[in-house]
Amino acid sequence: MEMSRRKKIFQNVAPAILSNACVFLFSVVDGIFVGNGVGSQALGAVNLALPFVLLAQALNAMSSIGGVTITAIRFGRGDREGAQNAFMHSFTLNFIVGVLITLSGSVFTNEVCGLLGASDSYLPLVKEYVFWYALFAIPNALSLNLQSFCRNDGSPGLVAVTNVISTALNIFLDWLFVFPLEKGVMGAAVATGISQTVGLFVILTHYILKKGNLRIRIYKPQGKLFRKIIFRGLPEAIAQFSTPVTTLCMNYTLMRTFGDIGINAFAIISYLSSFTMSVFFGASEGMQPLFGQAYGAKEDDDLKHYYRAGQLISIIGSALCVAVYVIFPHYLSRLFGADAETIRFTEIHMWEYCWGFIIGSINIMISAYFYSTKRSTQAIVLNVIRSLVMNSLVITLLPRVFGNMIVWHTFGIYEVIVMIFALTMKKISERKGIIYK
Numbered sequence: 259m260e261m262s263r264r265k266k267i268f269q270n271v272a273p274a275i276l277s278n279a280c281v282f283l284f285s286v287v288d289g290i291f292v293g294n295g296v297g298s299q300a301l302g303a304v305n306l307a308l309p310f311v312l313l314a315q316a317l318n319a320m321s322s323i324g325g326v327t328i329t330a331i332r333f334g335r336g337d338r339e340g341a342q343n344a345f346m347h348s349f350t351l352n353f354i355v356g357v358l359i360t361l362s363g364s365v366f367t368n369e370v371c372g373l374l375g376a377s378d379s380y381l382p383l384v385k386e387y388v389f390w391y392a393l394f395a396i397p398n399a400l401s402l403n404l405q406s407f408c409r410n411d412g413s414p415g416l417v418a419v420t421n422v423i424s425t426a427l428n429i430f431l432d433w434l435f436v437f438p439l440e441k442g443v444m445g446a447a448v449a450t451g452i453s454q455t456v457g458l459f460v461i462l463t464h465y466i467l468k469k470g471n472l473r474i475r476i477y478k479p480q481g482k483l484f485r486k487i488i489f490r491g492l493p494e495a496i497a498q499f500s501t502p503v504t505t506l507c508m509n510y511t512l513m514r515t516f517g518d519i520g521i522n523a524f525a526i527i528s529y530l531s532s533f534t535m536s537v538f539f540g541a542s543e544g545m546q547p548l549f550g551q552a553y554g555a556k557e558d559d560d561l562k563h564y565y566r567a568g569q570l571i572s573i574i575g576s577a578l579c580v581a582v583y584v585i586f587p588h589y590l591s592r593l594f595g596a597d598a599e600t601i602r603f604t605e606i607h608m609w610e611y612c613w614g615f616i617i618g619s620i621n622i623m624i625s626a627y628f629y630s631t632k633r634s635t636q637a638i639v640l641n642v643i644r645s646l647v648m649n650s651l652v653i654t655l656l657p658r659v660f661g662n663m664i665v666w667h668t669f670g671i672y673e674v675i676v677m678i679f680a681l682t683m684k685k686i687s688e689r690k691g692i693i694y695k
Contacts, residue, residue, distance in 0.1 A: 324491020334554025363392020
């Protein structure tokens with residue numbers, strides 16, 4: 259029994275972490291090539307555009323994870339047709355998200371960049387990245403959706419292969435467009451878009467060759483199921499809003515307190531933060547079908563075991579990330595092509611920000627546990643507090659009260675406050691044991 263559980267955890271979590279890490283690695287690789295090929299100012303510009311990218315990922319996660327959550331529970335009950343129906347509704351929602359992101363980024367580029375807080379010195383480069391990134395939003399949305407379901411449909415290995423191929427292609431195309439072709443920020447965005455489109459074609463083979471139970475086919479739309487998917491996926495979307503909202507608030511605060519040097523230094527920390535949080539979301543998304551299937555089958559012991567295992571994975575993984583960032587800040591800064599002043603500034607403040615990753619990983623796993631076991635209300639409350647309320651309040655208000663230097667600690671401070679809320683809600687919701695609905 260124990261070996262079977264461990265095997266399931268590895269088969270689900272490892273591909274999910276790899277998949278999520280690769281998705282966010284696209285932006286990190288863009289930053290590395292842009293920083294080295296164009297300069298620190300371009301690196302700061304791509305960081306200013308990052309909340310737009312992360313917002314798109316959060317909306318895609320809402321449609322995908324909402325559908326996957328319902329599908330996992332229905333598979334646990336033996337309802338294959340119901341699982342298929344949820345899959346197609348989720349697929350449609352992701353297509354709609356892709357269309358909306360394409361329109362907002364390509365038609366309303368100036369308005370989007372204004373909301374991102376881009377100053378005159380960054381505006382042309384931010385506009386360039388947002389516009390070209392948005393043009394590839396539809397294949398990106400569909401690829402992420404199909405990968406999420408492919409993991410739950412018996413082919414987690416194909417998801418890993420898809421992401422290795424698309425990430426390797428992104429690295430090559432970033433080099434090609436930024437250095438030999440000298441396309442700068444636009445080249446980095448186009449490289450990401452092409453790589454994600456190729457990833458879509460690779461993952462489609464699972465469905466075209468009919469390797470699992472799920473099929474892309476005509477279906478009868480049901481408004482109730484669309485709403486259910488959005489409700490189930492809303493906690494994950496709100497959770498992922500935390501990164502763009504935090505990045506946006508930090509950019510505003512750092513611009514006010516430190517100027518361009520603060521923005522350029524945080525660009526490096528922000529890329530590392532986005533990549534690290536993607537690993538945590540990958541771990542929670544990998545555990546999600548295990549939570550859902552155990553819940554659907556009403557297996558108390560399995561559910562409790564998977565929760566403990568998920569938290570152990572989160573804590574160990576986050577501690578390793580923090581150790582690397584704290585020990586090697588100089589080398590990581592140089593990787594992004596930062597100038598000497600930016601490197602010195604980043605080295606000073608890296609640890610002040612990164613310790614919050616350990617607490618954040620715990621909160622993300624609790625959220626996944628909630629929404630996978632039909633406690634979406636608790637998950638939504640938790641993630642609204644974490645992603646929209648507490649982070650913006652702490653980041654913007656504490657520096658005004660305690661001085662500018664505390665801004666780097668605000669990430670960890672608000673995660674600690676949120677963890678207290680999360681553990682309290684979990685204890686209250688399980689005071690009479692796990693309730694199956």
